[in-house]
Amino acid sequence: MTALVIAEHDNASLKGATLNTVAAAAQCGGDVHVLIAGHNAGPAAAAAAQIAGVAKVIHADAEYLAHGLAENMAAQVLAIASNYSHILFPATASGKNIAPRVAAQLDVGQISDITKVIAADTFERPIYAGNAIATVQSTDATKVITVRTTGFDPAAATGGSAAVETQAAQADSGKSTFLGSEIAKSDRPELTAAKIIVSGGRALGSAEKFNEVMTPLADKLGAALGASRAAVDAGYAPNDWQVGQTGKIVAPQLYVACGISGAIQHLAGMKDSKVIVAINKDPEAPIFSVADYGLEADLFTAVPELIKAL
Amino acid sequence: MKVIVPVKRVVDYNVKVRVKADQSGMDLANVKMSMNPFDEIAVEEAVHLKEKGVVTEVIAVSCGVTQCQETLRTAMAIGADHAILVETTEELQPLAVAKLLKALMDKEQPGLVILGKQAIDDDCNQTGQMLAALADLPQGTFASKVEVVDGKVKVTREVDGGLETLSLTLPAIVTTDLRLNEPRYVTLPNIMKAKKKTLDIVKPEDLGVDVSPRLKTLKVSEPPKRGAGIKVADVAALVDKLKNEAKVI
Numbered sequence: 001m002t003a004l005v006i007a008e009h010d011n012a013s014l015k016g017a018t019l020n021t022v023a024a025a026a027q028c029g030g031d032v033h034v035l036i037a038g039h040n041a042g043p044a045a046a047a048a049a050q051i052a053g054v055a056k057v058i059h060a061d062a063e064y065l066a067h068g069l070a071e072n073m074a075a076q077v078l079a080i081a082s083n084y085s086h087i088l089f090p091a092t093a094s095g096k097n098i099a100p101r102v103a104a105q106l107d108v109g110q111i112s113d114i115t116k117v118i119a120a121d122t123f124e125r126p127i128y129a130g131n132a133i134a135t136v137q138s139t140d141a142t143k144v145i146t147v148r149t150t151g152f153d154p155a156a157a158t159g160g161s162a163a164v165e166t167q168a169a170q171a172d173s174g175k176s177t178f179l180g181s182e183i184a185k186s187d188r189p190e191l192t193a194a195k196i197i198v199s200g201g202r203a204l205g206s207a208e209k210f211n212e213v214m215t216p217l218a219d220k221l222g223a224a225l226g227a228s229r230a231a232v233d234a235g236y237a238p239n240d241w242q243v244g245q246t247g248k249i250v251a252p253q254l255y256v257a258c259g260i261s262g263a264i265q266h267l268a269g270m271k272d273s274k275v276i277v278a279i280n281k282d283p284e285a286p287i288f289s290v291a292d293y294g295l296e297a298d299l300f301t302a303v304p305e306l307i308k309a310l
Numbered sequence: 311m312k313v314i315v316p317v318k319r320v321v322d323y324n325v326k327v328r329v330k331a332d333q334s335g336m337d338l339a340n341v342k343m344s345m346n347p348f349d350e351i352a353v354e355e356a357v358h359l360k361e362k363g364v365v366t367e368v369i370a371v372s373c374g375v376t377q378c379q380e381t382l383r384t385a386m387a388i389g390a391d392h393a394i395l396v397e398t399t400e401e402l403q404p405l406a407v408a409k410l411l412k413a414l415m416d417k418e419q420p421g422l423v424i425l426g427k428q429a430i431d432d433d434c435n436q437t438g439q440m441l442a443a444l445a446d447l448p449q450g451t452f453a454s455k456v457e458v459v460d461g462k463v464k465v466t467r468e469v470d471g472g473l474e475t476l477s478l479t480l481p482a483i484v485t486t487d488l489r490l491n492e493p494r495y496v497t498l499p500n501i502m503k504a505k506k507k508t509l510d511i512v513k514p515e516d517l518g519v520d521v522s523p524r525l526k527t528l529k530v531s532e533p534p535k536r537g538a539g540i541k542v543a544d545v546a547a548l549v550d551k552l553k554n555e556a557k558v559i
Contacts, residue, residue: 067474069476070439070442070448070449070451071448071449074443092470093452093467093468093469093470094469094470096435096439096451097439097449097451097452098439099436099439100404100435100436100437100438100439100440100443101439101440101442101443101449102443103405103436103440103443104405104408104439104440104441104443104444105443105444107405108405108524109403109404109405109523109524109525110404110405110434110436110440111525112433112434112435112436113433122528126433126533127336127431127432127433127530128321128327128336128430128431128433129430129433130533131326131327131329131533132327132329132336132530132531132532132533133530133531133532133533134527134529134530135527135528135529135530135531136525136526136527136528137525137526137528138524138525138526139524139525139526140524173448174479175447175448175478175479175482176448176449176450176476176477176478176479177476177477178474178475178476179464179475179476179477180474180475181469181472181473181474181475182472182473182474183471183472183473184471184472192470196558196559221559229488232489233488233489238472239454239468239472239473239489240468240469240470240471240472245430245433246427246428246487246488248470253558254552254556254558254559264323264326265323271533271536274556274558275552275556275558276536276539277548277552288539288541290536290539291539292536292537292539292540292556293539293540293541293542293548293551293552293556294539294540294541294542295541295542295544295545295548296541297544297545302545305545306545306548306549309545309546309549310549310559
């Protein structure tokens with residue numbers, strides 16, 4: 001029984017989500033191998049070899065693997081899939097894109113967003129926006145899984161010494177091409193990995209106010225910035241800041257929700273945070289039902305006061 | 311070009327669902343059901359492409375119980391031309407649905423299939439990708455912009471950190487993200503017109519698809535409850551609590 005982890009990386013370095021996925025893979029029992037498919041991804045493969053608990057790194061390199069296109073990535077995984085009992089992806093935009101493609105080609109069901117490994121074939125996963133936890137057992141020979149990263153502590157990034165083996169790249173599918181990307185640059189900690197997150201909602205009123213009120217608070221706390229869907233749809237904050245069922249799932253030490261009412265879909269993305277603080281002027285806002293500390297106040301006066309007090 | 315839009319009947323997104331006392335599943339008796347919100351966006355996009363003259367025919371498809379007909383009528387009220395229900399009382403998992411859709415694709419030969427990125431009940435986010443794999447077609451998942459030009463479809467996708475744009479050869483599979491469009495409201499005259507459109511019913515056996523589930527749900531339980539919090543009087547009290555009680559700053 002061996003588990004294969006499909007690493008998420010930007011060719012130069014590994015993404016943090018890979019470490020959580022390795023931890024989940026180790027719990028499935030047996031050896032853990034990591035696949036690095038990319039272009040000029042030598043540094044990422046070297047980093048993967050350092051992860052504690054990884055027995056082997058498989059490195060496939062080709063120009064058309066550079067951007068992680070699902071068609072090419074799935075073919076790369078399928079070429080070695082028969083060697084593995086478990087194939088695990090982080091439940092990120094990239095993992096969710098590729099994993100079902102691999103599962104369908106293997107003719108097996110896929111298990112999404114697992115938060116716990118109970119046995120090698122039995123897992124826990126949230127359903128209905130996190131309002132219920134399903135315990136599911138797979139009857140398939142190969143388990144294709146995506147891992148909710150906040151459900152598992154990351155494996156240590158150092159201490160391992162796995163051998164790196166080269167795998168021949170599969171042919172380019174030719175069905176899709178990468179045209180370009182607009183990746184927002186940020187000096188802040190990554191939203192899904194941040195220890196502290198300050199998040200704003202519709203009450204901010206405009207992109208300028210969002211920036212003016214929330215950014216200094218994030219700076220003061222060394223926090224990542226998040227937003228509710230309402231704030232994103234209104235254009236106050238970029239899409240990739242959205243926390244919730246359909247955005248990012250986060251579980252920081254401290255989550256500060258400012259002007260967010262607390263719809264079911266938002267709570268699904270943050271209710272596993274260790275400490276939740278809500279600042280809202282509506283005493284009836286549902287966010288107060290999950291907040292450890294609630295402050296009933298106008299955020300335009302409370303947030304600047306908070307910055308001063310810190 | 312023909313477009314197929316699969317739609318799912320799910321618990322309305324505003325409903326707070328409860329776990330059954332015997333932990334066998336969710337209590338869905340007498341709960342309001344609606345079209346999955348992402349599927350509404352998919353129907354809207356298909357109809358929008360038809361209005362632009364890119365698409366000639368929009369077929370809405372749903373798999374499940376008899377009541378899914380209501381969901382298909384809604385899709386036709388938005389603008390789908392006709393509908394197909396794959397009727398079964400079996401529990402359908404994404405792989406089974408993808409196989410049913412693949413069988414319908416073989417019959418209808420669409421240029422594009424537009425699905426929602428995930429259903430808000432099982433939260434799987436799998437069916438579109440699985441269909442793309444089974445049909446051996448390219449996929450554009452989590453789309454926030456779709457343009458059909460010169461036999462290709464240009465898809466802007468929402469990814470972690472921002473956006474990326476891909477070009478896919480047609481036929482292709484696209485799954486919708488929230489920001490692709492704003493679905494229109496259905497009007498009463500269109501609801502009436504939708505009643506006259508054709509709705510075909512087929513069975514999984516007719517399509518030669520085995521729909522038996524691959525995942526067994528052993529139990530469904532309530533998530534752990536958070537302890538009751540407290541309300542603080544002012545900012546000073548809040549900072550004090552965070553520093554000395556929770557010790558998170």
